[in-house]
Amino acid sequence: MSDPRRTILVVDDDDDVRETVVDALSLEGYHVIAAPNGLRALEMLRATDSPPALILLDLMMPVMDGEEFRRLQLKDTELARIPVVIVSAHASSEMISAELQADGYLRKPVELLRLYDIAHKLT
Amino acid sequence: MAQLDVTERLAVERQLHESELRFRMLADNIPQLAWMTDATGYIFWYNQRWFEYTGRTHDEMKGWGWQSVHHPDHVERVTERFKTSLLSGDPWEDTFPLRGADGRYRWFLSRAQPIRDERGEIVRWFGTNTDITAQRESEQVLRNAISLRDDFLAVASHELRTPLMTLGLQLEMLERTVGGPLDDAPDDPAPRQVRKRLDVSLRQTRRLARLVEGLLDVSRIASGQLVLRFERCNLMTILEEVVERHSELASRSGTEVRLFARPQVEGWWDCSRIEQVVTNLLTNAIKYGRGAPVDISLAVHGDQAEITVRDRGEGVADEDHERIFERFERAAPTRHYGGLGLGLFIVDQIIEAHGGKVRVESSIGQGASFIVELPLDSRPVDIDETASHSRRFSP
Numbered sequence: 460m461s462d463p464r465r466t467i468l469v470v471d472d473d474d475d476v477r478e479t480v481v482d483a484l485s486l487e488g489y490h491v492i493a494a495p496n497g498l499r500a501l502e503m504l505r506a507t508d509s510p511p512a513l514i515l516l517d518l519m520m521p522v523m524d525g526e527e528f529r530r531l532q533l534k535d536t537e538l539a540r541i542p543v544v545i546v547s548a549h550a551s552s553e554m555i556s557a558e559l560q561a562d563g564y565l566r567k568p569v570e571l572l573r574l575y576d577i578a579h580k581l582t
Numbered sequence: 583m584a585q586l587d588v589t590e591r592l593a594v595e596r597q598l599h600e601s602e603l604r605f606r607m608l609a610d611n612i613p614q615l616a617w618m619t620d621a622t623g624y625i626f627w628y629n630q631r632w633f634e635y636t637g638r639t640h641d642e643m644k645g646w647g648w649q650s651v652h653h654p655d656h657v658e659r660v661t662e663r664f665k666t667s668l669l670s671g672d673p674w675e676d677t678f679p680l681r682g683a684d685g686r687y688r689w690f691l692s693r694a695q696p697i698r699d700e701r702g703e704i705v706r707w708f709g710t711n712t713d714i715t716a717q718r719e720s721e722q723v724l725r726n727a728i729s730l731r732d733d734f735l736a737v738a739s740h741e742l743r744t745p746l747m748t749l750g751l752q753l754e755m756l757e758r759t760v761g762g763p764l765d766d767a768p769d770d771p772a773p774r775q776v777r778k779r780l781d782v783s784l785r786q787t788r789r790l791a792r793l794v795e796g797l798l799d800v801s802r803i804a805s806g807q808l809v810l811r812f813e814r815c816n817l818m819t820i821l822e823e824v825v826e827r828h829s830e831l832a833s834r835s836g837t838e839v840r841l842f843a844r845p846q847v848e849g850w851w852d853c854s855r856i857e858q859v860v861t862n863l864l865t866n867a868i869k870y871g872r873g874a875p876v877d878i879s880l881a882v883h884g885d886q887a888e889i890t891v892r893d894r895g896e897g898v899a900d901e902d903h904e905r906i907f908e909r910f911e912r913a914a915p916t917r918h919y920g921g922l923g924l925g926l927f928i929v930d931q932i933i934e935a936h937g938g939k940v941r942v943e944s945s946i947g948q949g950a951s952f953i954v955e956l957p958l959d960s961r962p963v964d965i966d967e968t969a970s971h972s973r974r975f976s977p
Contacts, residue, residue, distance in 0.1 A: 476744055548744055568750045571751055571758075
């Protein structure tokens, strides 16, 4: 993780979605890391010295879903500072992201320019 | 004279007796349970159907004995409401279960009317109980089916969005890799062909995304989760943007979209939802307009903005003017035009949530004008601060 300001963590259980988002952000020059569920994401965050500048978080995931990840993240003073954008297909993702005090939300399907837009703004 | 009196009296008695027989015959042959009370509510007569259904005798049922075949959860309310009617003289109506001879309860819609003498005093009450168990069951089946359908819509639109996201992003990235617009492509036909196919794929993916979005909107409306976010915007700007965005679609179908007068109309609306309304009306007009010009106009009448989208297509028959705004309905036959039949339903729901109205003026062969009336300030009048900038609505 060379430049922590430009690292983004993508948390999504769907392999194709995760890899596509990683690809898209890499094309735009970001350093991207990825996790298939909330638990793995927490492990990665706790293991690293240079936390990412932004987390893109899916909601419905096995093992640990996005809501629980967000709750645990907010309890951890170190990790709580990292901005989170909810990326979900859920009909009320806007309301849920407000409840989870997220820094933004993107509803699936996300368009490339919207993805870049929010990444630029929050990193 | 006296002889005549007796004959007359006998004739009257015979008539009364016949009338009584006719009444019994009728009362015992209707499908309802029937009964009569005196002025105090004491039941002195039941029809045969009552005894057949309850399996009880007259002695068990007379007076207030009927309470023993009522369901314990209802009998108190039923008695109280019946007594209220006895006192007020108002017709009585209630719905409750009655226990049959087989021990099972069935639901009855029950009514009673007071019968008055020549002085207007109530002398009797005549009541009936109609078995509505089958109606109640089919209503329940229908409610279950509707709720299943709405659940399915919500799940389906959710599940469709994930593959759509991958597909869309991959195509958009591919577009970036292939490079700029078709006009700038080199003369080599291969990249031009790739570019063309990519354009079609992107267009169809976006169309798919819009269809899925429609399904999601319907499931949101059904569950009351559609929230409006009010902001100040310029209606003419929205119209111009929507027309611009559909210029390619219009030219492909040979339709000229004309925006005549251009008044600047500002107001408070959920601007992205209003944009969705205009988009739905315009794409409909292009779809059904048979290539003839489509006119869009904007005007202000008092504190209402009025948007009109006029096409010159087949038009909508009078009897369909209301129906087309309902869910899954359409004026055109399914075999001629595609679509889910959700566009106008969503338009209607969005406009209604803004406190406005949408209607169609049209007849067969005359084209159609869709007219949207929208309050310039659509924010709800609630003093509640949280409600002042968003509003939930349900159908």
